[in-house]
Amino acid sequence: MALFLSDDERAMIVAAGRHPRLSDLYWALQRRVEQRACKPGLLKGDETTDWWRPVSEYLTDAAMAFALKPDGVTGQWLRDVTLSLVRRPQADWVGPQYRNHSVLADGSQCGHLETAHICWATAIVLDLSPDVFQGRERDEVADVLRQRGVTMCLNWLDRSHSVANWWCILTAGVAVPAAVLGDEAVLARVRQELAGCVEAIEPDGSYGESLQYGNYALYAIMLASEVLRRRGQDVQAIAPLGRYIGYARWAAASYLYSRPTTGWGSAPKPRSLNFNDSAAIFKPSADLLLHLATRGRESHPVEAGLARWLFDETYRAHPAQGPDDLSSFGFHPSWGFLSLPLLPQAAAALSPAKAGLDATLAFDCGDSIARDAWGGRTVVAMRGGGPALHSVGHTHYDLNSIILVHNDQRLLTDAGHSCYRNLMHTLETSTQMHNTCVFHPAEGVTPGSMAHGSPIIEQHPHGARKMNGNAPGPVVDRGANRLIVAQCDDLRVQASEAARAYGTPIERFARFVILCGPHVVFVVDHIVSSLPVRTQWSWLLNNRDGELDVKFAGSDRIVARRGDAGMKLFSLSGGGVKSSWAHVNDAYHPLPAQRVEGRPGSGHLLQWSEPRAVTQRMVLHAIALDGYGEVARWHLRSQAQSTELEGPGGTVVWAIEPTPGRIIIRERRSDRHYELVDSGADIWMLRRLAKG
Numbered sequence: 001m002a003l004f005l006s007d008d009e010r011a012m013i014v015a016a017g018r019h020p021r022l023s024d025l026y027w028a029l030q031r032r033v034e035q036r037a038c039k040p041g042l043l044k045g046d047e048t049t050d051w052w053r054p055v056s057e058y059l060t061d062a063a064m065a066f067a068l069k070p071d072g073v074t075g076q077w078l079r080d081v082t083l084s085l086v087r088r089p090q091a092d093w094v095g096p097q098y099r100n101h102s103v104l105a106d107g108s109q110c111g112h113l114e115t116a117h118i119c120w121a122t123a124i125v126l127d128l129s130p131d132v133f134q135g136r137e138r139d140e141v142a143d144v145l146r147q148r149g150v151t152m153c154l155n156w157l158d159r160s161h162s163v164a165n166w167w168c169i170l171t172a173g174v175a176v177p178a179a180v181l182g183d184e185a186v187l188a189r190v191r192q193e194l195a196g197c198v199e200a201i202e203p204d205g206s207y208g209e210s211l212q213y214g215n216y217a218l219y220a221i222m223l224a225s226e227v228l229r230r231r232g233q234d235v236q237a238i239a240p241l242g243r244y245i246g247y248a249r250w251a252a253a254s255y256l257y258s259r260p261t262t263g264w265g266s267a268p269k270p271r272s273l274n275f276n277d278s279a280a281i282f283k284p285s286a287d288l289l290l291h292l293a294t295r296g297r298e299s300h301p302v303e304a305g306l307a308r309w310l311f312d313e314t315y316r317a318h319p320a321q322g323p324d325d326l327s328s329f330g331f332h333p334s335w336g337f338l339s340l341p342l343l344p345q346a347a348a349a350l351s352p353a354k355a356g357l358d359a360t361l362a363f364d365c366g367d368s369i370a371r372d373a374w375g376g377r378t379v380v381a382m383r384g385g386g387p388a389l390h391s392v393g394h395t396h397y398d399l400n401s402i403i404l405v406h407n408d409q410r411l412l413t414d415a416g417h418s419c420y421r422n423l424m425h426t427l428e429t430s431t432q433m434h435n436t437c438v439f440h441p442a443e444g445v446t447p448g449s450m451a452h453g454s455p456i457i458e459q460h461p462h463g464a465r466k467m468n469g470n471a472p473g474p475v476v477d478r479g480a481n482r483l484i485v486a487q488c489d490d491l492r493v494q495a496s497e498a499a500r501a502y503g504t505p506i507e508r509f510a511r512f513v514i515l516c517g518p519h520v521v522f523v524v525d526h527i528v529s530s531l532p533v534r535t536q537w538s539w540l541l542n543n544r545d546g547e548l549d550v551k552f553a554g555s556d557r558i559v560a561r562r563g564d565a566g567m568k569l570f571s572l573s574g575g576g577v578k579s580s581w582a583h584v585n586d587a588y589h590p591l592p593a594q595r596v597e598g599r600p601g602s603g604h605l606l607q608w609s610e611p612r613a614v615t616q617r618m619v620l621h622a623i624a625l626d627g628y629g630e631v632a633r634w635h636l637r638s639q640a641q642s643t644e645l646e647g648p649g650g651t652v653v654w655a656i657e658p659t660p661g662r663i664i665i666r667e668r669r670s671d672r673h674y675e676l677v678d679s680g681a682d683i684w685m686l687r688r689l690a691k692g
Contacts, residue, residue, distance in 0.1 A: 004124060004226070009344075012344040013068060022340065026340060028319040028320045029065050029337075029340065037076075041081065048326075048594055050591070053328075053329055054328075057325070059082065061337055062077065062081075064128055067128040082132075083140075083141070093152060094114070095115065108151050111152030113166065113329070115152050116170050116172060117329070118149060119173040120173055124337070145181065150177050154186075161473075164200070164217070164391050164393040164394075165209060165216045165393075168221050175190040176224070179228065179230075197224075198240065200217065200390050200472060202389065203364055206247065206367065207391065208391040208393075208395075210276035210394050212282055212330055212588070213394050214365075215285055215333060218247055222288050222291045245295075247288075249303060249306060249363075251289075251307075254367070256271040256379060258313065258317075259271075261545075269281045270282060270313075273381045277394035280416050281586045282333070283314035283315070286335030287338040290339055291338070292307035293347045297345070297347040305348060306355055308349040311346070311349075332587055352374050359371045360486065361485070365389065368485045369381045370492035370493075370513075378515065382401070382513050383399060384480055384482055384495070384496025384511075385478070385483075389477075389478065390475055392476045396414075398414070401435045403435070404567070409563045412539060413603070414435075414540070416588075418583070418588070419594075431459045433538065433582065434538060436537075437535050437536065438457060440456060440536060441531065459502055479501030479502075480498040481498075483496060483682055484686065488674060488687065490516065493515075494512075496511055497511075497682060512663060514656070519625050520622070520625070521623040521625065522623075522656050522665075524619075529616075530615070533613050534610055535609070535610050535617065536610075540582060543584065543603060544584045544603070546601075553568075556572065557570045558606065566632070567625055569621065572638070573610045578607045583600065618658055618660060626648075633647070642655045643656055650669070651669065654667055663676040673690075675687055
C-alpha cells in the first residue's frame with residue numbers, strides 16, 4: 001500500500017461524486033496531467049522558468065493521477081521523465097549554476113533546494129506509481145535516490161548553520177525518500193532534524209522570514225510530517241502540530257481579497273499582505289492548508305477551521321487555473337497531489353468573524369494587522385517590533401512600514417521583490433522604498449559620525465541566524481519593540497519603536513498608526529536623535545496596472561484614486577514633496593523580465609522631507625479614505641493643539657492631539673474621547689475617557 005494514498009483515501013476519492021469540490025480537483029488533476037503527458041519530456045513548452053522548478057509538482061501530480069486512474073500515456077511519461085532525471089549527471093542534481101557546485105573529498109556534492117525537490121518528487125513516484133517501471137528500473141531509481149540524493153541533502157544538513165526555510169526543505173528531501181525506501185537509520189536522523197525545524201517557527205505559528213517563506217518552510221514540514229505519520233510514527237512527539245498550526249491565523253489575517261488581475265487572465269487572483277520577501281499575489285499552498293485542516297480538526301478546531309476557510313476562499317473558484325510551474329517552490333502556490341486525499345477529511349470552514357478573531361491582531365513575526373471589521377472596508381497593517389525571532393532571512397529594511405487597503409484596493413503598498421539576482425532587488429529592499437522613514441544628517445555634520453558613515457541613515461541589516469547541531473541557536477533581535485496593539489470601540493491602534501534598527505544618532509523612532517472607523521488613519525511619528533537630522537517620509541502608492549490617479553493639491557497633500565477607492569494624504573511635516581516612479585512587483589520569479597516583475601512606474605513614490613535638521617520632532621500624517629468621488633469631501637482642519645479630519649457633511653469628525661507620552665483622540669459628533677498613554681517603560685495603554 002502506498003504511503004501517500006491509503007485504501008480509505010482511495011475509496012473517498014473514487015466516491016468523489018458525493019463531494020463536488022473533490023470531484024472538481026480530481027478531474028482538474030487528470031486534465032492537467034494529460035496536458036503535460038501528451039508531450040515528451042518534463043517541460044511542456046509554455047513554462048516561464050528553468051526545469052528544476054516544476055519537477056515536484058509535475059511528477060507528484062502525475063504519480064497521484066496514475067495511482068487513481070492508470071493510463072498508458074501518463075505511465076509512459078512518468079517513467080521516461082523519472083528515469084531521465086535519475087540518469088542526469090550529479091551536477092544537475094545540485095541545481096542552477098548560482099548554487100555551490102564544489103566537489104567534496106568523497107566525490108559527492110552538497111545538495112540544495114533543487115536537490116530536495118528532485119528527491120521527494122522521485123520518491124513519491126516510487127511510492128504512488130511503482131508499476132510504471134520495468135525490470136530493474138525501480139531498483140535503479142531507489143539506488144540513485146539513496147546513494148546520491150539523500151547523501152547530497154545530508155551533506156547540506158551536516159555542513160550548514162542556517163535556520164531558515166532551507167533547513168526544512170532539505171530535511172523533507174531526506175525524509176520522503178528514507179520513508180519510502182524504509183531506511184530506518186536515516187529516518188532516525190530525520191526525526192532529529194524535523195524536531196529542530198519546527199523550532200524555527202515562531203511560537204504563535206508565524207515565521208520570521210515572511211508569509212511566503214513561512215508557507216514554503218511549512219510545506220516541507222508538512223511533507224515530512226505526513227510521510228512519518230503514514231509510516232506509523234508518533235509525529236506529535238517529534239513535530240507537534242500546535243507548534244505551527246497557528247500559521248492558519250496569520251495567513252487568514254493577512255489575506256485581503258481575490259479578484260481578476262491585469263495581466264493574469266480572467267480567473268481571480270488572491271492578494272495578501274506582503275511584508276519582506278512575500279508576493280502580493282499569494283495564497284498558502286492548498287496541500288498545507290488541508291494538512292492543517294485535517295490533522296488539527298480535533299485538537300485545534302479554530303485553526304483547522306480557518307485553514308479550511310482560507311482554502312475555500314482562495315481555491316474554490318477556477319480549480320484548473322495556473323500557472324502550475326511555480327507552485328512547489330512557493331512562488332505562486334497552488335493545490336497539489338495531497339489535496340485530494342486530505343480534502344474529504346478536513347474540518348468544516350470557519351471564517352475569522354465566526355471564529356471570534358479580533359479585528360486587530362499582532363503576531364510574533366512583527367506583523368500587526370487592523371481592520372475596521374472582518375469583511376469591512378479598510379485594512380492597515382504594520383511591520384513592527386515583536387519578540388526576538390527564531391529565524392530571519394529574506395527581510396527588507398522596512399520596520400515601522402505600513403500597508404493600507406481600502407475598498408479592496410491596495411493604496412499604500414509594499415514593493416515586494418523581483419528576481420534576487422537583479423540589481424533592483426537591493427533598492428527594493430531598502431528603507432527608502434517602504435512606507436517608513438530615512439534620515440539625512442545636517443549640513444556640516446561629518447558623515448563618519450553617522451552609522452556606517454552613510455549620508456542617508458537607513459535601517460541596519462539583521463544579524464545572521466545560526467544553529468547548533470540539530471537545535472536552533474539564539475533568537476535574533478531585529479531592533480524594534482512593539483509598544484501597543486489594541487482596539488477600543490471602532491478605534492484600532494498599532495505602535496512600534498525602531499531606533500535600534502537605525503543606530504547612531506537615532507535614539508527614538510516611535511510610530512503610532514491609528515485607524516478610526518473605516519475612513520480615517522492617523523500616523524504619528526515621535527523621532528529623537530543625538531545629532532540634528534532631517535527626516536524623510538516615504539509613501540509608496542500602487543500603480544501596478546497603470547490605474548492610479550494622483551492629484552497634487554498643494555505641497556502638503558495629495559489625492560490618490562484606484563478603482564472605487566480614494567485617499568487623501570496630508571503631510572504636516574512642513575516640508576516639500578518629491579515624486580519618483582518606482583517598481584511594485586506581483587510575485588517572485590527566479591528569472592528576470594517576467595510578467596510578475598513590476599515595470600518602471602508600477603509604483604509612485606512620494607517623499608516628504610522636513611525643511612531643516614533637528615533633534616526632536618513629533619509629526620502627524622493624516623489620511624482620509626472613501627469612495628472615488630466622496631474622498632473629495634473630506635477636509636483637514638488644524639488648530640493650536642488639535643488636528644481633525646471631517647467627513648462629508650460633517651457626519652463624522654475625528655480629531656487628534658499628539659504629544660510625547662500621551663495622544664488624545666476624539667470623535668466629536670458622538671462626543672467620544674480616547675487616551676493613548678505611556679504607562680511606564682514604553683508600555684502603552686488605550687482607554688476610553690469619561691465625557692467631560
